[in-house]
Every structure is written in structure tokens, then in C-alpha cells.
Amino acid sequence: MDITIPALILCLPLFMFLLLGIAGCKMSHKLAGWLGCLGMGTCLVLSYFTAFTYYFDPQFVAENGERIQHTVFNLTWLQFTDNLTINLGFLLDPISALMLVVITTISFMVHLYSLGYMEGEKGFQRYYAFLSLFSFSMLGLVVATNIFQMYIFWELVGASSYLLIGFYYTKHSAVSASKKAFIVTRFADLGFLIGILVLSYYTKTFDFIKMTSDPSWVLASTEGATFMGASVLTWALVLIFTGGMGKSAMMPLHIWLPDAMEGPTPVSALIHAATMVVAGVYLVARMFPVYMMEGAATMFIVVVGAATAFYAAMVACTQVDIKRVLAFSTISQIAFMMVSLGVASLGNGEVSHHGLGYMASMFHMFTHAMFKALLFLGAGALIHAVHSNDYTAMGGLRKYMPITHWTFLIGCLAIAGIPPFSGFFSKDEILSACYAWSPYIGMWMSMVAALTAFYMFRLYFLIFWWNNPDYGHHKPHEAPLPMAIPLVVLAAVSCVAGFIPFGHFVTWDRMPYDIHLDWTIAGTSIVVAVCAIALAWKMYCKENGLPAKFKNALPALWDWCYHRFYWDELYMFITHKIIFNGICRPIAWFDRHIIDGTMDAFATVTNKASYAIRGLQSGQVQMYVWVYLIGALLLAGFGVLCLIM
Amino acid sequence: MNITLIYWLIPSLIMFCCGVYGFITRKNMIAMLISLELMLNAVDINFVLFNRYLFPGQMEGMFFTLFAIAIAAAETALAIAIIINIFRSIKTVDVQGIDKMKF
Numbered sequence: 001m002d003i004t005i006p007a008l009i010l011c012l013p014l015f016m017f018l019l020l021g022i023a024g025c026k027m028s029h030k031l032a033g034w035l036g037c038l039g040m041g042t043c044l045v046l047s048y049f050t051a052f053t054y055y056f057d058p059q060f061v062a063e064n065g066e067r068i069q070h071t072v073f074n075l076t077w078l079q080f081t082d083n084l085t086i087n088l089g090f091l092l093d094p095i096s097a098l099m100l101v102v103i104t105t106i107s108f109m110v111h112l113y114s115l116g117y118m119e120g121e122k123g124f125q126r127y128y129a130f131l132s133l134f135s136f137s138m139l140g141l142v143v144a145t146n147i148f149q150m151y152i153f154w155e156l157v158g159a160s161s162y163l164l165i166g167f168y169y170t171k172h173s174a175v176s177a178s179k180k181a182f183i184v185t186r187f188a189d190l191g192f193l194i195g196i197l198v199l200s201y202y203t204k205t206f207d208f209i210k211m212t213s214d215p216s217w218v219l220a221s222t223e224g225a226t227f228m229g230a231s232v233l234t235w236a237l238v239l240i241f242t243g244g245m246g247k248s249a250m251m252p253l254h255i256w257l258p259d260a261m262e263g264p265t266p267v268s269a270l271i272h273a274a275t276m277v278v279a280g281v282y283l284v285a286r287m288f289p290v291y292m293m294e295g296a297a298t299m300f301i302v303v304v305g306a307a308t309a310f311y312a313a314m315v316a317c318t319q320v321d322i323k324r325v326l327a328f329s330t331i332s333q334i335a336f337m338m339v340s341l342g343v344a345s346l347g348n349g350e351v352s353h354h355g356l357g358y359m360a361s362m363f364h365m366f367t368h369a370m371f372k373a374l375l376f377l378g379a380g381a382l383i384h385a386v387h388s389n390d391y392t393a394m395g396g397l398r399k400y401m402p403i404t405h406w407t408f409l410i411g412c413l414a415i416a417g418i419p420p421f422s423g424f425f426s427k428d429e430i431l432s433a434c435y436a437w438s439p440y441i442g443m444w445m446s447m448v449a450a451l452t453a454f455y456m457f458r459l460y461f462l463i464f465w466w467n468n469p470d471y472g473h474h475k476p477h478e479a480p481l482p483m484a485i486p487l488v489v490l491a492a493v494s495c496v497a498g499f500i501p502f503g504h505f506v507t508w509d510r511m512p513y514d515i516h517l518d519w520t521i522a523g524t525s526i527v528v529a530v531c532a533i534a535l536a537w538k539m540y541c542k543e544n545g546l547p548a549k550f551k552n553a554l555p556a557l558w559d560w561c562y563h564r565f566y567w568d569e570l571y572m573f574i575t576h577k578i579i580f581n582g583i584c585r586p587i588a589w590f591d592r593h594i595i596d597g598t599m600d601a602f603a604t605v606t607n608k609a610s611y612a613i614r615g616l617q618s619g620q621v622q623m624y625v626w627v628y629l630i631g632a633l634l635l636a637g638f639g640v641l642c643l644i645m
Numbered sequence: 646m647n648i649t650l651i652y653w654l655i656p657s658l659i660m661f662c663c664g665v666y667g668f669i670t671r672k673n674m675i676a677m678l679i680s681l682e683l684m685l686n687a688v689d690i691n692f693v694l695f696n697r698y699l700f701p702g703q704m705e706g707m708f709f710t711l712f713a714i715a716i717a718a719a720e721t722a723l724a725i726a727i728i729i730n731i732f733r734s735i736k737t738v739d740v741q742g743i744d745k746m747k748f
Contacts, residue, residue: 386674619747622669629665 001053005046005145005238006072012043013136017129029160033118036128037111040135044104047139051097055505060092069093069209074145075287083204086225089145089158091208094506095285096364099142103275105493106405107135110270114375116482117266117384120223127167127264132256134160137598138275142282146206147196147240150283152241154192157276158185165263165269171294177259182512184256195239198232208286215289230296237290237297244280251308255567257331261323261389264468265380273376274369281337281365284441288358288508292345302437306339311565313451317458318561322379325459326372329415333368334454337361339445340430344508349467353436355508359515360429363502367422370497371414374490378408381483382463395543396468400476403484405464407491412460414494415542417529418512419522425498425515428522435521436543442521446528453529455534467543650698652689661687674728674738678721687719 016039024032050378054060054070062068074089107339111131118124137156144150159182164176200206202222211218217235225232244250249257272276284291291298309332316328331437344357351358381404386393398405414421417428434444479487504512539546549559560566660683667680689710696706732738 410729617747620742625669629669 001050001070001073001092003073004128005050006092008052009043009046009104010090010136010139010143012039012046013132013139015039016132017136020125020129020132024129024276027125029120029124030206032125032128033549036132037108037115039132040104040108040111043135043144047100047104050092051101054097055093055094055561058381061644065511067094067512069213069510071145071209072617082244084200086148086206087146088149090143091145092370094510096142096283098362098366098506099275100139102366103135103138103142106270106274106373107131108371109373109377109490110266113269113380113486114264114266116480117380118264119480121264122384123167123311127164129269130160130163131270132165134271136448138279141279142627144162145210146210147167147200147211147287148206150286151189151192151196152519153278153542154247155189157271157279158182158189158247161260161271161276163261164267167264167267168262169443173259174262177256177262181256181260184253186245191239192243192246194235194242196239197237199241202232202236207280212287214288215293218290219293231294233290234294234296237287237294238300238394240279241284241297241301244283246280247283247305248277249308250280250304250335251311252567253569254308254312254529256332258327258564260322261321261327265323265383268327269376269380272327273372277330277334278365278369281334281341284338284341285362288341288344289342289591291341292351295346298342298345301515302441304341305335307335307344307443308332309339309445309448310451311333312630313448314561315564316455317451318558320392322382322391322394322463323376323389324461325455326375326379328451329375332371332448333364333372333415336427336430336448337364337368339441340364340433343433345440346437352510352514353433356429356436357433358502359506360426360433362506363428364423364426366502367414367494367497369492371421371423371494373406373409374487374494375411375415377483377487377490378404378411378609381479381487382408382468382476384479384483388416391462391466393469395466396464398446398464400471400519401478403487404479405485408464410491411457411458415456416533417525418453418533420495420498422497424522424526428517428525429515431525432518432521434516446524446525449525450532453532454477454536457533458540461471461536461540466539482641493514520586520625523560546587650661650694653694654715657687657690660684660690663700672739672741674731674740678724679738681724682717682721685713 016036020027020032020036025492027035051621060068060070068091072090072092074087076085077088078086080086088283111128114127114131118127121127134157137153137160141150141157144153162178162182165181166174168174196206199211201220203218204221204224205211222233222236227235242253246253250350257272257277261268263272291301311329312332312335316325316332319325319328338361340361342357344351344353344361345357346352349617381401382394382397383389385397385401385404388394389598410421414423417424419425431442431445431449434445478484501515509511539550563569662688664680664682664684667683668677671680676701692706692710692713696703716747728738731743735742737743
């Protein structure tokens with residue numbers, strides 16, 4: 001493929017960032033907004049073109065039907081030694097082409113939506129500049145040819161996420177949320193970096209194609225090296241996955257994502273629902289053939305994913321802030337993808353069930369991006385209308401905001417897994433993969449799916465039905481056109497995306513195959529979802545005392561869920577009580593008293609000494625002359641004495 | 646009587662010592678400046694003398710003296726200007742009264 005278009009896809013958002021970042025303050029809001037949209041729109045067209053060319057042009061299909069991994073360009077960026085080079089390149093393969101489409105679509109929708117949502121905000125141009133920076137970094141991440149390039153862009157998305165969460169930098173909660181997000185993900189990225197270094201130390205390469213095309217070679221290169229009872233490869237993969245856990249908000253590193261909702265809502269839709277948070281899933285998918293070799297690492301992924309999925313779903317059932325419900329739902333859905341990737345391999349170099357889980361995970365990543373962005377943008381429209389994040393301020397909104405209502409409903413149906421909406425198809429594939437791996441994990445995930453349907457419809461009914469509060473003279477208004485268009489487009493995509501024959505495009509071995517719906521599993525999950533929705537309808541359709549009764553019947557459980565199982569408090573305890581008191585305070589004491597004290601002592605001695613002898617500087621010129629003269633005479637006398645002796 | 650270098654150096658030395666004495670004892674800054682010039686001229690005489698007696702064929706000492714005289718003139722002008730300015734601001738030229746620069 002020609003180098004121009006892929007290069008443009010990367011350069012255009014970067015250029016827009018520089019343009020809006022540098023010259024933005026000279027522009028009007030409108031111009032900056034439309035420029036941002038134009039840049040992203042062009043990027044969207046180019047990405048679609050690239051993806052379609054890749055998927056449909058026979059030159060990218062090998063003779064045996066396998067889709068080839070095509071390196072469009074790969075420049076040497078840093079050359080340390082002959083072996084150790086860091087490249088920057090553009091890798092085109094099924095998942096990166098898929099992500100190009102997802103990122104540019106959502107990003108463009110968010111750009112458009114923000115024209116309405118952010119209208120009149122202070123720092124509008126800055127906002128668009130950051131959006132462009134984020135799009136650039138995310139695109140760079142997905143097309144990375146080697147793990148180090150991925151790491152670079154990985155940090156860049158982290159930084160732009162930090163900037164955008166803290167967009168309202170005068171708000172204390174936003175500032176602390178952005179710090180929290182940055183520190184937690186940074187902490188996880190430390191693991192990622194160590195993992196990269198360990199892996200590349202043994203394999204002598206950063207390159208994805210080299211590592212994944214023949215993973216048994218990776219296994220062989222680390223043969224025999226063990227650390228603390230586990231092989232080095234397991235350690236490396238688990239550490240790399242730790243980075244993914246941080247970005248994808250897996251337990252126990254999930255704590256930053258709910259707080260990240262302090263950012264503007266379109267940002268939550270773009271970064272914290274659709275694109276950046278699935279970077280961890282993408283990373284594992286990218287390294288999948290290597291993970292496939294390592295039973296312990298995949299087991300770890302499955303356990304973490306399954307635990308997180310359930311935990312987040314439980315918490316989402318009790319939250320009041322609608323964006324937090326969506327945030328926990330995002331965590332839960334990403335955990336679905338992780339589990340799916342984990343169960344796709346048997347952990348001994350074999351793929352379970354034709355790698356169904358891998359395809360399902362990518363499928364769900366795609367559909368989830370669409371419907372979750374839709375839900376977030378819908379939430380944004382609601383917040384824009386009632387000026388509050390809490391559902392307690394809403395109720396009966398279906399009459400005031402029909403477009404938002406219908407699109408939100410589509411999003412809820414999609415995530416709940418009701419056919420024919422997209423979430424049903426992808427979630428069904430995930431459940432099939434889980435059941436194929438182990439019935440226990442399958443049932444566990446089915447239960448989480450039921451919870452998903454329940455909390456989403458709880459949210460839906462509480463917002464759009466429940467009661468009819470008196471909004472007074474400030475009637476909620478329907479979203480303006482720039483906000484309504486993305487909602488409708490994403491809703492339309494959520495309706496039809498499930499019918500894409502995904503197996504033809506993305507599979508673990510890049511060989512196309514036909515997806516079959518397993519109707520025993522699909523039927524069960526439909527029944528389960530419908531039951532959950534019915535329960536939600538019973539409890540929340542009309543204002544009644546049932547939810548309160550539930551809450552009073554299980555006060556402990558409700559409390560734990562409401563307080564997110566006290567994870568934040570646990571972190572507070574560990575950081576403030578143990579780390580701050582046990583480590584930081586002694587170090588600070590040492591710094592303040594020993595290191596600073598030594599320096600202070602020097603300063604004090606100098607000060608005292610100069611104070612003592614300052615009387616010599618009397619200001620009497622003739623006094624100085626006397627001293628000088630006597631000194632000169634003494635020296636001369638000494639010289640003469642030396643001469644004589 | 647053969648007039649040697651030493652005969653010339655003695656008046657120069659006396660001049661120099663007068664200069665030093667005046668510089669230390671006089672409180673008036675103008676008088677101090679005069680003393681300073683005295684010292685400078687004593688040194689100039691030495692230059693000429695050493696040139697004349699030790700290196701008769703060369704002219705460096707002479708030139709250096711001329712040079713020093715020119716510089717001294719400029720320096721005196723500068724010093725006078727400073728003294729006038731001091732007088733304008735604190736109404737005295739007594740060197741003991743000027744101790745603003747102490748610690």
C-alpha cells in the first residue's frame with residue numbers, strides 16, 4: 001500500500017493538535033471547532049479507505065486465504081546496537097484496521113457532538129486541540145509495529161487522557177481525578193515497561209510480527225529462565241498485562257476510571273468508554289499468539305477479567321451518578337473482552353474452539369465502542385438538559401427528549417444483549433467461547449450479563465420513567481442538532497453492526513471463517529436478559545417502594561456495592577496510612593533533617609563567620625590604605641629578609 | 646661628581662612617601678587626590694629614570710610615562726566628577742564622613 005495515506009492518517013491529527021494548540025487562542029470557537037471536525041473528518045475518510053482497501057483488496061490475502069500482516073512503513077527511530085533498535089511504523093492487519101475504523105468513527109462523532117455540548121465553554125479551542133492529540137496518540141498506538149512504539153503512544157494516550165480529565169482545571173475534583181488517573185495508570189505502566197524489557201531482553205526484539213508469527217521461538221528463547229517459581233516468560237507476560245490492567249481498568253487498578261468521569265462527557269465517551277480503555281484488550285490481542293503459549297498468564301487474565309466483570313456489574317447496580325453507572329458498566333464490558341481473550345487459548349499453544357474467544361473479544365470491542373459511546377453521548381445530552389449527573393434529578397424525561405430517549409434505549413438494548421442489536425451477537429460469541437472453555441466461567445459470565453441488563457435498564461427507567469418531577473420553568477430541552485446527529489448515527493450502527501460477518505474479517509490466525517450462533521446459549525442469554533429487564537421494569541418503571549425494600553433487606557450488600565466495595569478506602573488506607581506514614585514520612589524526615597540539615601549547617605557557619613568579621617569593612621578608605629600599606633611593607637620586608645638569608 | 650641613578654631615585658622616593666603620607670592623613674578628598682597624583686608622578690619619574698640608565702637605546706619607559714600621564718589626567722577628571730557629585734548629595738568632601746559602603 002502507498003505510504004501517503006497511512007502517513008496522513010497519523011500526521012493529520014498531530015497537525016491539527018499543533019495548529020489548534022498554537023493558533024487556537026487567535027481563533028473563534030466556531031472556527032476552531034469546525035477545523036477540528038474537518039481534520040478528524042478527513043482522517044475518518046482516509047482511515048475508512050485504508051481499512052476497506054485492506055479488507056477487500058485481494059493483494060492483502062495470501063494464497064491460503066490468510067490475511068497478511070502488512071507493514072506499510074517502518075522507520076528506524078533509535079538505533080542503540082545492531083540488535084536493539086526502536087522503530088516507528090505503521091502495521092496494517094485485521095485488528096489495527098478495525099481499530100482505525102472504530103477510533104476515527106467515535107472520534108469524529110465526539111468532535112461533532114462537542115460542537116453542541118461544549119458550546120461557549122472556556123478553553124473550547126484547547127479542548128479540540130487535546131481531542132486531536134488524543135486521536136493521534138490512539139491511532140499511533142493501534143498501528144504500532146513494535147511493542148516499544150506501542151509503549152510510547154500508550155504513554156501519550158495516558159497524557160492526553162490526563163489533560164482531558166482535568167479539562168475543568170479550576171474544579172478541585174477534576175484535578176484530583178486527573179492526577180489519580182495519571183498516577184494509577186503510570187504505576188501500571190511501570191509493570192508494562194518492565195515486562196517489555198524482560199521480554200525483549202530474552203527475545204532480542206521488540207517487533208510484533210517477529211514475536212507473534214512464531215511464538216514457539218519466543219518460548220524457546222526464554223527456556224529455562226525462571227524467577228520466583230514461575231518462568232520468565234510468564235512474568236513478562238503478566239507484567240505486560242499489568243499495563244493493560246491499568247489502562248483497561250481491571251481490578252484492582254480500576255479505581256481511576258469512575259473518577260475520570262469528571263472530564264467533559266464527550267471525552268468520557270471517546271477515551272473512557274470506546275477507545276483508550278480498550279487499549280489493554282488490544283495489547284493482549286496483539287500479543288495473543290505469545291499469550292497462547294503461557295497457561296499461567298492466560299489463567300491470570302481470565303481470573304482478573306471474571307472478577308472485575310462481576311464486581312463492576314454489582315457496583316453499577318447501586319450508583320447514583322449516571323456517568324458512574326456507565327463507567328462501571330464499561331469496566332465490566334472490558335472485563336468481558338479480557339475474559340474472552342483469556343479463554344480463547346488453552347494455554348499450551350493450542351487454541352480453544354477455533355479461537356472463537358479472540359474473534360468474539362474483537363467483535364465485542366467494536367460493538368461496545370459504538371453502543372457505549374452512544375450511551376455516554378446520550379448521558380451527555382441528559383446532563384446538558386438537566387445540569388446534573390445524578391438520576392435523582394431526572395425522571396420522566398422521555399417526553400421532553402424523544403431522540404435521546406430512543407437512542408439511549410437502543411444503546412441499553414444493545415448492551416443488554418437483546419437481538420437484533422449489536423451487543424447480542426458479540427456477547428453471545430463471548431459466552432459461547434466461555435462455555436466452550438469451562439461451563440463454570442460460562443455461567444459466571446452469563447450471570448454478569450444478566451446483571452448488565454438489570455443495571456442498564458435500572459438506569460434507563462430511572463432516567464426516562466420513574467416519576468415526573470416538576471422541572472419548573474426550566475424545562476429539559478432536546479439535544480441540539482450537532483449532538484443529536486452523532487446519537488442517531490451511533491444508534492443506527494448499534495442496530496446493524498451485529499450482522500457484520502465478523503469472522504470473515506478478524507480472527508486470531510487471520511483465516512476467515514463463518515460465525516455460527518449457538519442458539520442454546522443465545523436463547524438462554526436472551527431469556528436471562530429479558531428476565532433481568534423485566535425485574536428492572538418491575539422495580540423502576542413507576543415510582544414505588546420496592547428499591548428501598550431491597551436496599552433495607554440487604555443493607556450490608558447494598559452498602560458494599562454503593563461504596564464500590566471500599567476499594568478507594570482501601571487504597572487510601574494503603575497509600576496514606578501505610579506508604580505515607582511508613583515510607584514517605586521517614587524519607588521526608590531524612591531529607592528535611594539530614595540532607596537539608598547538612599546544607600543548612602554550611603550556610604549557618606558561613607553566615608555566622610561573615611557576621612563576625614564584617615566589622616573589618618568599616619567604609620573608611622584611609623583605614624584600608626593603612627592595612628594595605630602595612631601588608632605591602634610586611635611582604636616587602638619578608639622578601640628582603642629572604643634575599644638576605 | 647658623577648650623578649648616578651641613586652641621586653635621581655631619592656627625590657622620587659621622597660615624593661612617593663609624601664604622597665602616601667598625604668593620602669593617609671588628609672581628610673579632604675581633593676587633597677587626597679593631589680597626594681595620589683604625587684605618587685603617580687613619582688612612579689613616572691622612576692620609569693623615565695630606569696629607561697634612561699638601564700636601557701638607553703630604547704624608548705618604552707618614556708612612552709609608558711606619557712601614556713600614564715594621559716591616563717592620570719582622565720582619571721583625575723573622573724575622580725573630580727565623583728567628588729563633586731558626592732559633595733552635591735551629602736554636602737561634604739570629608740572622607741571620614743563617607744562610609745555608606747560599609748558592611
